[in-house]
Amino acid sequence: MKVSSDHRPILSPRRRIRSTRQRFGVRQFAAAFPAMCDHLKSARGLAQSKSFARSVAFSIVILAGGFATPCFPTPADYFRIAVVDEQTGRGVPLVELETVNHLRFYTDSAGVVAFFEPALMNRDVFFHVRSHGYEFKKDGFGYAGKTLAVKPGGSAELKLKRLNIAERLYRVTGEGIYRDTVLLGGRAPIAEPLLNAQVAGQDTVMALPYRGRLHWFWGDTLRPKYPLGHFGTAGATSELSTRGGLDPAVGVDLRYFAGDDGFSRPMIKLGAPGPVWVHGAFTLNDPSGHERLVAHYMRMKNLGEMLEHGLVMFNDEQQRLDKLVEFDLKEKWRRPHGHPVRFKDTDGEFIYFPAPFANVRVRAVWQAVTNQSRYESLSLTTNAAGRLKHEWQTNSAPLTQKAERELVRSGKLRPEEARLQMTDVDSGKPVEMHSGSICWNEFRKRWVMIAGQSGGTSYLGEIWFAESESLTGPWRLARKIVTHERYSFYNPAQHSFFDQQGGRVIYFEGTYTAEFSGNPVKTPRYDYNQIMYRLDLTDARLGLPLERKD
Numbered sequence: 001m002k003v004s005s006d007h008r009p010i011l012s013p014r015r016r017i018r019s020t021r022q023r024f025g026v027r028q029f030a031a032a033f034p035a036m037c038d039h040l041k042s043a044r045g046l047a048q049s050k051s052f053a054r055s056v057a058f059s060i061v062i063l064a065g066g067f068a069t070p071c072f073p074t075p076a077d078y079f080r081i082a083v084v085d086e087q088t089g090r091g092v093p094l095v096e097l098e099t100v101n102h103l104r105f106y107t108d109s110a111g112v113v114a115f116f117e118p119a120l121m122n123r124d125v126f127f128h129v130r131s132h133g134y135e136f137k138k139d140g141f142g143y144a145g146k147t148l149a150v151k152p153g154g155s156a157e158l159k160l161k162r163l164n165i166a167e168r169l170y171r172v173t174g175e176g177i178y179r180d181t182v183l184l185g186g187r188a189p190i191a192e193p194l195l196n197a198q199v200a201g202q203d204t205v206m207a208l209p210y211r212g213r214l215h216w217f218w219g220d221t222l223r224p225k226y227p228l229g230h231f232g233t234a235g236a237t238s239e240l241s242t243r244g245g246l247d248p249a250v251g252v253d254l255r256y257f258a259g260d261d262g263f264s265r266p267m268i269k270l271g272a273p274g275p276v277w278v279h280g281a282f283t284l285n286d287p288s289g290h291e292r293l294v295a296h297y298m299r300m301k302n303l304g305e306m307l308e309h310g311l312v313m314f315n316d317e318q319q320r321l322d323k324l325v326e327f328d329l330k331e332k333w334r335r336p337h338g339h340p341v342r343f344k345d346t347d348g349e350f351i352y353f354p355a356p357f358a359n360v361r362v363r364a365v366w367q368a369v370t371n372q373s374r375y376e377s378l379s380l381t382t383n384a385a386g387r388l389k390h391e392w393q394t395n396s397a398p399l400t401q402k403a404e405r406e407l408v409r410s411g412k413l414r415p416e417e418a419r420l421q422m423t424d425v426d427s428g429k430p431v432e433m434h435s436g437s438i439c440w441n442e443f444r445k446r447w448v449m450i451a452g453q454s455g456g457t458s459y460l461g462e463i464w465f466a467e468s469e470s471l472t473g474p475w476r477l478a479r480k481i482v483t484h485e486r487y488s489f490y491n492p493a494q495h496s497f498f499d500q501q502g503g504r505v506i507y508f509e510g511t512y513t514a515e516f517s518g519n520p521v522k523t524p525r526y527d528y529n530q531i532m533y534r535l536d537l538t539d540a541r542l543g544l545p546l547e548r549k550d
Contacts (some may be wrong), residue, residue: 132461182194276299341439358438447468462482463483
């Protein structure tokens with residue numbers, strides 16, 4: 001044993017830890033342990049104690065009265081696992097890696113996992129690899145996964161085959177968007193990669209340009225502090241990429257409207273109970289000629305019962321949504337909804353409200369928008385020959401896909417006269433649409449629909465692409481572009497303001513959630529949040545124009 005100049009024994013780092021614990025007792029040692037960790041990470045102590053620091057930090061847990069005081073790992077302690085799209089080489093978010101003893105890890109928005117498990121470091125570890133709409137090659141026993149040599153500071157890359165035609169890019173909302181990137185010492189592209197305005201989850205997006213910025217609105221919003229967040233519509237802004245904002249391929253830098261406590265605040269306060277949601281947001285000049293942001297609001301008793309609805313207008317000074325006018329509850333269809341489209345044709349200029357079909361509209365003037373009786377529906381009337389035809393009316397509810405299908409089945413409407421009957425371009429099977437959006441696409445010179453399916457291979461998790469020469473159809477053929485395994489991805493919204501290369505590349509997002517899916521396992525961090533996708537309209541698998549092969 002080595003001794004110092006004063007004849008005291010020079011103990012090894014491990015023996016110093018043991019000796020200190022024996023002399024001071026467990027509680028005093030626990031209090032002193034963080035300082036010892038700091039010493040081990042200091043410039044002088046790190047070099048001589050690096051391996052020991054790792055073992056101490058995560059192998060020794062000091063238990064006293066039910067508490068533990070570990071050291072935290074540094075980027076060099078983690079094993080980096082990158083999961084990339086073999087087609088593009090880009091990292092894939094939302095990939096699950098599961099060990100044989102069922103430890104589950106999920107790639108962040110950069111497609112990486114920062115792996116550190118004390119018992120599994122410096123070992124060969126098998127990871128099952130799975131992700132919605134992607135696949136990993138199976139081995140001879142049928143396992144889709146790979147054994148990796150896990151060690152601190154090491155790395156591995158896994159390549160996935162993308163089955164989805166659309167490419168998953170990143171998560172837009174929630175906690176830990178770039179958690180693993182940060183743990184690995186990497187640089188995230190957004191200003192708040194871990195927690196933005198204390199938002200842990202958000203439902204259903206509305207987004208539109210207004211006065212030089214993008215304005216974003218969401219429904220129910222979760223927070224870490226308590227299971228109930230707020231239910232008064234959340235809001236944020238971001239810069240357009242043409243004005244210094246991020247390229248939509250990289251991310252969205254959100255600046256939330258937050259309260260004094262730092263948490264995203266309700267944008268609407270009606271002074272009455274019930275969640276308040278907004279839909280159908282659009283811009284329009286008021287009678288004085290000023291551009292205004294207007295949206296439809298609904299105060300809800302529950303998921304299916306509306307207590308109040310009408311229009312709200314964005315208050316630029318107070319940065320909130322104020323009630324503009326309340327509508328009658330008797331005819332709920334007479335209102336903005338979905339993702340509005342402004343379009344001028346031979347009838348004049350109207351605002352259409354696809355959700356996903358454009359079967360409600362109103363003239364694009366203030367006096368009409370604020371007058372519920374001026375909203376029109378696309379319905380069926382009987383012509384002079386006794387045949388049904390589609391016409392805009394003010395005295396009947398809009399035609400639905402289901403109602404039109406029944407008319408075709410009964411023989412009252414010929415199949416070629418139908419406008420809403422969409423079928424899978426591959427199988428010919430009918431596709432029942434749930435919600436979505438329609439945007440004009442300059443590249444295709446057609447109207448493009450991105451919509452979710454009701455009751456597909458996952459109840460609300462299948463996303464389809466369709467196009468038509470007319471905003472109101474006919475919509476006939478569709479191709480699936482995103483799929484999920486027992487998970488929902490509802491209320492998809494295409495963001496035409498993000499279109500690139502003249503509309504060749506388009507972007508859309510939706511709400512990823514276990515709700516309505518029947519899946520009891522919720523994906524950590526990703527569940528109940530928005531995920532962005534990109535679709536290249538020249539992808540050969542999309543096969544435009546859509547045509548039946550038989």
